[in-house]
Amino acid sequence: MSLLEIGILLAGLLFLLLALGVYIGLALLLVGLAGLALFTTAPPGPNVATALWTSTSGWSLAALPLFVWMGEVLYRSRLAQSLFQGLAPLLARLPGGLLHVNVVASALFAAVIGSSAATTATVGRFTLPELLRRGYPKPLALGSLAGAGTLGFLIPPSVIMIVYGVMAEVSVARLFMAGVVPGILLALLFMLTVVLLALGHRRALPQEPPPSLSQVLEGLAALLPVLFLILLVLGSIYLGVATPTEAAAIGVAGAFGLTALRGELSLALFRESLLGAVRTTSMIGLILAGAGVLTLAMGFTGIPRALAAWAAEAGITPLLFVFLLSLVYVVLGWFLDGISIVVLTISVILPVVKAIGLDPLWFGVYLVIMVELAQITPPVGFNLFVIQSLTGEDLFRIARYSLPFIGVLLLMVVLLVAFPGLATWLPRTMTGG
């Protein structure tokens, strides 16, 4: 059988298993096993065991449970509520008023939480009821949160970047830093979008009274704990004082310290946050382990290498490649979650990425933005699920509300392709990592 036929067969098997609803990690494992057993002479048993073990036991992966844990602690604290009260007087006078709180709070929490869904949940739990109570139109309140929540993956720490870095053997510290500038730019673009939308809905928006100076000062003071945590975690990574794993441990300790200062620390908080971290890590770990088997099997079949050689020979330009890949991601994003998209990409596409001369660091940031798109495209979009469970609103309606923000994400992809330095400049200024 030719490599092409094998590739089509395995891809068909994967889609069949996924469509049947086999747990994604196990479906990846089965396809990898089929590839090993049917099309290679490698003994499947020992190879599967080794792949399962090495894909989950790397030390840089230890950052994953720790960053998830930190996010779980902050989610359970009422820090987000203080942040809302703090940001409200600072942003009230912008066109769009408190809608900007969605964006700014998401950006700030994204800098201490590693996932988009967790960022959306942490922020939305407090902002959505408050915004709707104050009479902000639902499409704007829900749409801006769905969009801004995606910053969770782009602004470090980022679960997706850890998964990509570990599997693609790219420095997680450098990936984190590569997400900073695009993350801030994206947040500003979201705010600009809110302004433009607000100008179109001027009558429907409530007018906020001008805040007093003391309110502004109190607001700034309320931001300090989060800013301190951000500086502690990201600053230590940027300066090379701590590895991402170490920064994550410091972050967990810092998050517990903040909750202790607020008088919220309890055994229940400790246990529940850790339990949440274990469940999320296990969920991601199963996908990683299955992807480990698939990646190994693909390597044995030689399909990724053949694909890379073909791409290089056919003279596929990076631009064309990124364009075609983006189309694939949009389709995959309709029915797969972000992490599955990333691991599938790495199993098959990464050799091509390297062969046609794309920078794996830049590609990681591009991939994160494509994953963010997947988070808000129905019927499977985890940000949409979160907002659905917070408000009970219909999934497709939330997706329609977030259309302008999907447009901004697409614009961001174009900007990133046109100006690769957006991603690669900050990591170049790092001393270590």
Next chain:
Amino acid sequence: MRALERALAALYRLAEGLALLLGLFILLVILAQVVGRFVGFVVPSALELAGFATAGLVFLGLAPTLRAGGHVRVHLLWERLPPRGRARVERLSLGLGLLAALYAAWALWAKVGESLRFGDLAPGLLPLPLWIPLGVVAFGASVFALALLEALLKAFRGGR
């Protein structure tokens, strides 16, 4: 049947408890390493230990996470089926998943045995026998397979 269910539930709780302890262990060992750098002591093999603990946490957490409905799957086809079709597809997908988990558990136990025979040691300062963390991972995979089997049996009973 009841007693068996209770025994399984206890097994899942045990796996979950161990996973929680490993999570705490990762935090403490990394924090100790950070503190040690400033105070001037070295935690032997801190990074390797944290990595092993992560693998253990992932695999021990598989069964409890399954019970909590935490693993991701694609439900698009399933949602569009009538109830009878749903039950069939559910059994098929759980059965296929069970096969994968059984194979993984078997392969991992074989690796534990091999590691015991050759006396493999972890790289780094602390010569930890590799069969210990591998055994934790194999145990977690086995409990996961049991949890899938229980879910499959329930799907069969519920379908009648």
